[in-house]
Amino acid sequence: MLIKPIEQSFQVNYAYSLHFTKGIFDLKNSLLKDIICNKETKRAVKLLFVIDQGLLDVWPQLIKQIETYGHAYDKDLTITECIICPGGEAAKNASKNVDKILEGINRNAICRHSFVITVGGGALIDMAGYAAAIAHRGVRLIRIPTTVLSQNDAAVGVKNGINAFKKKNFIGTFAVPHAIINDLAFLETLEQRDWIAGISEAIKVALIKDANFYNEIKSNAEKLKNRDEEAMLYTIYRCAEMHMEHIAKGGDPFESGSSRPLDFGHWAAHKLEDISNYSLRHGEAVAKGIALDLTYAYLLSYITREVWTEIISVMQQIGFDLSLPISSKKEIQNLLEGIEEFREHLGGELTITLIDRIGNKVDVHEIDLTLMEKAVNTLNEKVKIKVV
Incomplete structure (x- = not known):
């Protein structure tokens, strides 16, 4: 039978x-x-x-x-x-x-x-x-x-x-x-650091999905830093709206695939939180992770130096400290272990989201560890000069 x-x-x-x-x-x-x-x-x-x-x-x-x-x-x-x-x-x-x-x-x-x-x-x-x-x-x-x-x-x-x-x-x-x-x-x-920290998620979603939203954040950088309620309400509303739209219409609400565009900057953020023994707020770590992946994208020539410099400047104007709390070879290698941990957590093929222009994401499936190490040092050199 x-x-x-x-x-x-x-x-x-x-x-x-x-x-x-x-x-x-x-x-x-x-x-x-x-x-x-x-x-x-x-x-x-x-x-x-x-x-x-x-x-x-x-x-x-x-x-x-x-x-x-x-x-x-x-x-x-x-x-x-x-x-x-x-x-x-x-x-x-x-x-x-x-x-x-x-x-x-x-x-x-x-x-x-x-x-x-x-x-x-x-x-x-x-x-x-x-x-x-x-x-x-x-x-x-x-x-x-x-x-x-x-x-x-x-x-x-x-x-x-x-x-x-x-x-x-x-x-x-x-x-x-x-x-x-x-x-x-x-x-x-909210403490000032908590007021600022959450803006990193808005910057994230704007950079990968909506250039107009990014430009609004750029225009409101000083207002956001100075706790302007109207500017913050708009930023929260649009960011939340875009997240919910992605969940409802992105085709993968429970993340069974390999691509995670809403995790832009998060492989490094998760590892930085652990390295700091969670003294870093999640939003603070995400800001650093975004800055690192933007630097890597710049070194790959995905984005121009002008675009990279502008985004870093906007984030600093809002009040983010974008320096990475690592300097030695051993510390950098510890950070880079976060790439495989990120792949393991998500499952499937390694997929790291970058951007090739403001408002447009691109997924990469391989990371040049030597170049990423260079990105760590390049970013730390860059943010030594704080934009006021």
Whole structure:
């Protein structure tokens, strides 16, 4: 008897939304309640909050605001608990934080009709999203990002994860959030380095996809450095929009292929974070990684010296320190090991994104390590003269 294989295929439609507001927990602001509840909601929906400790340090009234909001809408919402976890990359460097959230999900009987709501920076959102994705094979997640980088990049994607084996995002999932809410009020208390750091992701996506957006960033360089709210809102909005468009229309939302254009500059960034023991913010490392790959593209004659110099100058005007914290041969070799680690993490053929002009990406599948070493030294020589 010939037994034929049984084959089947199906499609799943995903939809999620990004909202902008100011004062998400103000009692007159019903946005959060409206996102959670609909006409089919028969009973109050359980909410479990996961909050960034760093955010609480500058917003000590936040938990009280959340509890007051819950009381105001208690017919629709039941706030079970606020779990506090460390922010920054430390949130992702140990599984204990994931376990803490899973215990909270279990303790409060959070089910797949409940919500985990994460409030904090990108690292916390990555980690808490992973916990939500593996509990009950996935509970609903709402992200409330509170940094520039998380509002324009980290929170608007479909990836969650934690670090392991000294490798960034070694453990993780693809899971689509129910919604993201960008509350611009949270940006007001950011340290200057955090205000600037997230702009690197906007520069990244502009350089590979949209020359007009890059020119807007260039025109707004001083405004962005000086914390102009309107310039930042535009930068966050357009960057987030382009990221979400890529996920929805790029043909590979769960990254099964080899090309990762949104990881422009990231092979070096991930390694630099590790080398610095995560004292570098992700956005700061991305800026350095972009600058390095631009320098490599210049040495390959993909871009002209004028284009390379201009982009480096714009990034410095915004306030980025683009120097690489390495100098010895051994340190450079350690950095270059990040290329193979990047390939291993993504799988498949090595694919590094460069640009051949502003607004247009080109993928390369081989890296000349000698030339990349030269790029490290060339960049460090270049940025010794800081553009004011």
